[in-house]
Amino acid sequence: MNTIQITTPSKNYPVFIGENAIWKLKSVLENLNPAPKNLLIITDENVGKLYLNEVQHVIGESFSCETIQIQAGDDQKSFENYIACQSFALSKGLDRTSIVLALGGGMIGDLAGFVAGTYMRGIRFIQLPTTILAHDSAVGGKTGINHPEGKNMIGVFHQPEAVIYSTEFLATLPQHEKRSGFAEVIKHALIADESLYQSLCKNVQTIDDLNGDSLLQALIRGIEIKNGIVSQDEKEKGIRAFLNFGHTLGHAIEGELQYKGITHGEAVAHGMAFALSLNENTVQIGNELKKWLKSLGYPPLSKTLSVPLLIERMKKDKKAEKGNIQMVLLKELEKPYLSSYQAEELEIKLSAFLEGN
Ligand SMILES: NC(=O)c1ccc[n+]([C@@H]2O[C@H](COP(=O)([O-])OP(=O)(O)OC[C@H]3O[C@@H](n4cnc5c(N)ncnc54)[C@H](O)[C@@H]3O)[C@@H](O)[C@H]2O)c1
Ligand SMILES: [Zn+2]
Known part of the structure; x- marks a missing residue:
């Protein structure tokens, strides 16, 4: 596995990239300070079907973990899903120590990053990219959703704690x-x-x-x-x-x-x-x-x-x-x-x- 250190004025964080990099997730979670009260995985239905079980298995029993699956497609990077994720997070008692896990391509990374960047004025998140495109979108901290008037019009800069890029996931991409x-x-x-x-x-x-x-x-x-x-x-x-x-x-x-x-x-x-x-x-x-x-x-x-x-x-x-x-x-x-x-x-x-x- 390879590690690339991302260095931005607001935060430095690692990208772990390579086959089976996902196994790094548990130790990344265990090393977080403060320890998270609970986790929220945000994914889409395609990726969920393929990789959610594996990710939950990697996380194991040490963390309480909630999941929300939304439909796939860029039109789902929407206000409706943004609010649905925030409401879900509130209903599951996420607090300022909680962690959002963005499991998917750029659509999920942008949406989940924006949810994390604004929930209780900003909580931490980890990118788990699953597309080739997400080598771009998962790094750099741009998060957001589309407005009917234009793409990516609403959002915040919010850097993740880490990016864990397990490249064997790319094999199933159409x-x-x-x-x-x-x-x-x-x-x-x-x-x-x-x-x-x-x-x-x-x-x-x-x-x-x-x-x-x-x-x-x-x-x-x-x-x-x-x-x-x-x-x-x-x-x-x-x-x-x-x-x-x-x-x-x-x-x-x-x-x-x-x-x-x-x-x-x-x-x-x-x-x-x-x-x-x-x-x-x-x-x-x-x-x-x-x-x-x-x-x-x-x-x-x-x-x-x-x-x-x-x-x-x-x-x-x-x-x-x-x-x-x-x-x-x-x-x-x-x-x-x-x-x-x-x-x-x-x-x-x-x-x-x-x-x-
Ligand atoms: N934040 C940034 O800096 C930045 C940069 C570039 C692009 N973006 C955004 O990224 C989005 C595009 O990202 P994308 O191309 O990853 O799209 P996406 O997240 O919509 O994924 C594309 C499709 O592939 C499916 N998929 C994802 N991973 C899969 C896998 N491993 N196997 C099988 N199917 C899989 C998804 O369900 C979806 O149907 C756009 O919204 C764009 O605006 C953001
Ligand atoms: Zn692009």
């Missing part, structure tokens, strides 16, 4: 979820590690190549890159925004499609290709990326998407300023920067990009 998570690995490589990017391009020819030690090493590197950025800019006052590479358009696509038929990472993959098309130095990289993504089975963009509606959504992005849309672009591999566009200008470029798809 292909499109592997693709979704892999897009964030590609993002980390493009913004910060050219040699990782080159080796992924060479070694990942099909989605089934994402396994074993090469996947583990890519996840570790992705987490290290994220830590490198978050440790300098925990609250996104500056360079943390680079982690949004591909996300301005990606979020707009997800929103327009009502979070159906396309995963987060698949949408972000299109967003990255678009961002690369906007700087002439990276056009070629963008074209090659598009070909590679297509060969890995990333779905094409729906022809029904409306460019003006996508632009409207991009104007509501959290980074947008005075009606201008902020995009993260690359000068070259590993060199991200922020570029501001007037909506009309970006609309023309996006129309041209979508026509070429």
